[in-house]
Amino acid sequence: MNQHKCRHCSKSINIKSRHCPFCGGENTKEVLHGSPRCPRCDKELTHFEYGEIVLDTCPVCEGFWLDTREFNQLTSERRVFADESIPYEYKRPSLPNDAGYLACPLCESMMHRKNFRKISGVLIDQCRDHGIWLDPGELEHIRCFVANGGLNKSQDKEIIMYKEEIDLLTHKVKNIEFTQKILHFWNFKYWLFKI
DSSP: OOEEEOTTTOOEEETTOSBOTTTOOBOOOOOOOSSOBOTTTOOBOEEEEETTEEEEEOTTTOOEEEOHHHHHHHTOHHHHHHOTTSOSSOOOOOOOSOOOOOBOTTTOOBOEEEEGGGTSOOEEEEETTTEEEEOTTHHHHHHHHHHTTHHHHHHHHHHHHHHHHHHHHHHHHHHHHHHHHHHHHTOHHHHHHOO
């Protein structure tokens, strides 16, 4: 039911497994288009130079298609901090009007929409297998977010959230221990054998 065949060794594996446990091959969704198509305009993407990296862009809506490696390069702290053209103030963008999900430009499966680093306010569309779609201006917003300490703020927020979860769990454990002590107090074996 939740099985499919590995593209590399043809053994049956879990459909959610990205890597085959038998051969180690990566199982990604099949590419339907030789060259990516814009998920908004359905036009074939053209090449565009962004610094030293060649990206795919839509000639109509000017959105970008990046594979994960390109996205990580362009948004890395090392590359962002070296760019002196980035403003010193980050202004969180307003949310886009459309709430619809987009299809991957390569495999046409629905991409996941998520807030970059949970606090940036930039909603990116990501295909787990092929890459990331950015609407016009989103790459600049992300780079400005990173340059102005956004990654540290995001990590600090996660640390606070985990600390609160640990405190809540500690409180629950103490309540359970107290309940066990009360139950043992009325237990005859406890009084007789002190166990």
